[in-house]
Amino acid sequence: MPDTAPPGGGRHGPPRRRADDVRRTIDGVWAIESAKVIARVARMVGDVGLAEDLAQDALVAALERWPVTGVPDNPGAWLTATAKNKAVDLLRRRATLDTKHQQVGHDQALTARPPTVEDEAALDDDDVGDDLLRLMFIACHPVLTRDARVALTLRMLGGLSTDEIARAFLVAEATVAQRVVRAKRTLRAAHVPFELPPRDELGARLASVLEVIYLVFNEGYSATAGDDWLRPELCSEALRLGRALAGLAPDEPEVHGLVALMEIQASRAGARTTPTGDPVLLLDQDRGRWNQAQIHRGLAALDRAAALGGVRGPYALQAAIAACHARARTADATDWEEIAALYDALAELTPSPVVEMNRAVALAMAFGPAAGLEVADALLDEPLLRGNHLLPSVRGDLLDKLGRYDEARREFEVAASLTRNGRERTVLLGRAKQAAAAASWPPGSRPPRSAPGVPGPRHDD
Amino acid sequence: MRYMLMHYSNEDNENDVPPTPELMAEMGAYMEEAARSGVLLAGEGVRSSRHGARVTITDGEARVTDGPFAEAKELIAGFAILDVKSKDEAIEHAKRFARISGATQIDIRRVAEFSDFE
Numbered sequence: 379m380p381d382t383a384p385p386g387g388g389r390h391g392p393p394r395r396r397a398d399d400v401r402r403t404i405d406g407v408w409a410i411e412s413a414k415v416i417a418r419v420a421r422m423v424g425d426v427g428l429a430e431d432l433a434q435d436a437l438v439a440a441l442e443r444w445p446v447t448g449v450p451d452n453p454g455a456w457l458t459a460t461a462k463n464k465a466v467d468l469l470r471r472r473a474t475l476d477t478k479h480q481q482v483g484h485d486q487a488l489t490a491r492p493p494t495v496e497d498e499a500a501l502d503d504d505d506v507g508d509d510l511l512r513l514m515f516i517a518c519h520p521v522l523t524r525d526a527r528v529a530l531t532l533r534m535l536g537g538l539s540t541d542e543i544a545r546a547f548l549v550a551e552a553t554v555a556q557r558v559v560r561a562k563r564t565l566r567a568a569h570v571p572f573e574l575p576p577r578d579e580l581g582a583r584l585a586s587v588l589e590v591i592y593l594v595f596n597e598g599y600s601a602t603a604g605d606d607w608l609r610p611e612l613c614s615e616a617l618r619l620g621r622a623l624a625g626l627a628p629d630e631p632e633v634h635g636l637v638a639l640m641e642i643q644a645s646r647a648g649a650r651t652t653p654t655g656d657p658v659l660l661l662d663q664d665r666g667r668w669n670q671a672q673i674h675r676g677l678a679a680l681d682r683a684a685a686l687g688g689v690r691g692p693y694a695l696q697a698a699i700a701a702c703h704a705r706a707r708t709a710d711a712t713d714w715e716e717i718a719a720l721y722d723a724l725a726e727l728t729p730s731p732v733v734e735m736n737r738a739v740a741l742a743m744a745f746g747p748a749a750g751l752e753v754a755d756a757l758l759d760e761p762l763l764r765g766n767h768l769l770p771s772v773r774g775d776l777l778d779k780l781g782r783y784d785e786a787r788r789e790f791e792v793a794a795s796l797t798r799n800g801r802e803r804t805v806l807l808g809r810a811k812q813a814a815a816a817a818s819w820p821p822g823s824r825p826p827r828s829a830p831g832v833p834g835p836r837h838d839d
Numbered sequence: 840m841r842y843m844l845m846h847y848s849n850e851d852n853e854n855d856v857p858p859t860p861e862l863m864a865e866m867g868a869y870m871e872e873a874a875r876s877g878v879l880l881a882g883e884g885v886r887s888s889r890h891g892a893r894v895t896i897t898d899g900e901a902r903v904t905d906g907p908f909a910e911a912k913e914l915i916a917g918f919a920i921l922d923v924k925s926k927d928e929a930i931e932h933a934k935r936f937a938r939i940s941g942a943t944q945i946d947i948r949r950v951a952e953f954s955d956f957e
Contacts, residue, residue: 406931409924410876507875537924614840614922621877648953667953675880 400445403453408437411454412537417509418501419461423469424572426516427562429461430534432468436461455498462493510535511626512572514619518587521568526561527590529554535622536615546608547597584627588636588693591619595640603655613644624679634683635694641676642700645669656801661709673704695724714744731760735772747779767796771806778809783817786810841880841922841950842929846942848888848916853907855887865939873921873932882919916942920950 412433420429436457450456517530528547532538540558544551575583598612620637627633649667650658658664680701683694690698699720706712721737734757742750754773763769774789790810794803858866873879885891888906895902908914919936923929926947933945 402927403931405925406927406929409928410878410931611840611924615924618877618922622875625875625877671881 397445400449401441403449404437404440404444407440407449407453407457409537411457412437413510413513413535414454414506415457415461416534417506417513418458418498419465420513420516420572421509422462423465425566426513426534426570426572427566428465428468430562432461432464433457435464450495452495452499455495455501458498459493459495462498466492507626508574509572510622512574514587514623514626515575515583516565516570516572518583518590519565519568519570520583520586521564521570522561523557524590524593526557526564527586528593529557530561531590531619532594532615533558535619538615542608545606546612548606548609584630584632587623588632591616591623592636592640592693594619595643599643603651610647613640613647616640617644624682628682629686631683631686631688632691632693634679634686635691635697638676638679638683638697639693639700641672641679642697642704645672645676645704660703661712665707665709668704676704677701690723692724692728695720695727699724712743714740718744731757731762734760735763735768738776739772742776742779747776751776751780765796767793767802767806770796774806774809774813778813778816781816783813783819787813787817840925841920841952842926843948843950844919844921844929844933844936845915845946845948846917846933846936846940847944847946848911848914849941849943850911852916853887853889853911853914855889862939869935869939873919878921878923878932880920880922882917884917885915888914912944 415433415436416426416429419432420426423429423432439460440453440457444450514531514535517534518527522530529540529543532543532546533540538546540554541551544554547554574580594612595616598610598614598616601609601612617637617640620633620640624633624637645668646660646663648669649663649665650660652658676697680694680697683690683697699717702713702717702720718737718740721733721740725733725737734753738750738753738757740750741753751773754769754776757763757769760769770789771793774786774793777783777789778786787810790806790813794806794810797803797806870879870882873882888908888911891906893904893906893908895904919932921929921932923932926949929947933947936942937945
């Protein structure tokens, strides 16, 4: 393999410095190239697990050789050619060991001339795009557990190491490593071909990819002050995966819907916590700290989803709700009637107690507390909400607004006993106290109101 | 994390020498690839400084000077905002951009987030 390119940076520096420079170059190259290398090798060997192992071998080869030879002109092509050559070696060894070995597609790899760096450099970017899309679908394949899908996606498409995934998800590195190994084995055992899903499975398979990306985003979004810096970076990782998917499957409205949802939610990152890390409710946030350029990207993605037509899916609907908040210059200017209508549609499409609770809040904001309370009361027997402080805090707020102070106080006290967040408990107990005071007010007079925001559902936040 | 890459001008940029079709094609492919991988958030090249102006404010008083400005190599010729995993990845993008465009200097600056000031 030709390694004749001139050395990269630091060629006049002392050897240690140069080794560091090459190491950093390799880190940068790997971040850009790893998914493409894996995708191209997977197309050749038909096994994404094996492809990932071979790509790692090529990375090790680069770490050994580039400090001596310099960084090649086309490092991506070098890594791919190296991985493919290792594949040929491996397949030939296997064929020798096992003469009955007859895997479809391998014959060609065994007899053809091993690919060179020039061959790889000449490959079309559109082809690698298709291979990346295949890789995404397979990393999120339904035969895998949800944790395995997340780990494989971050490793094969995000280029994260097992150590980085472990730190980002607050689990042991060995756990992640085992998940990856087991996932590769499962895919191999299931003979999952390196193909796009058949048409009749496409919807469900795409939903799985979107779910994994949104899981990664939410993990990053739930990071708190003092966490490893890799945790909030998961939001960026999910956004990059989402944008990449939107480029690879531009005709799928829900992909744009998910990108819109993530962009708009991420746009509030600078406003959703206090400097000490306490959460700030959406309606109390300083909108001057929302990232307007990011909101603009989100709204543009939402427009793309709408332009494709069809019934709005769950991501597009949630993004549309987020967009209502993003468009309002002040909390008072929020179009709650539109939000309530969007929650109606979401509840019909993906009914869940949490959606119902958000719908109750939106209805109350749009049409008054009685309309909200009716929906909230219907949730009282919902087992999924039992033991959770959200429903009683929402009901407390609505009862309070209706002037039913005794009932409101009771709900706030129940909510305070259920929350695990100390700051929330303080707020809820404060509101219970206010409701109790209001209950003793003479009928017809208005109690002084200075209730802080209730820690209820986060709308779309 | 986001980085802003700014490449500096040269005599060709300042003379508005149009890029060759080969350069346009290669640059287009590179930018498309960067956009498609979810990394490129924004990026533009700018025309020579003779089409621009400079606003200087002294004691609250704004003074406008029309271009061109001397010293091409102190002027910005274009920028890109990238959403990348690391500074090393941003550096690798800068090297690739330079190889295609012939830029001789590129500054790489981390985009500030609200959380940086808390």
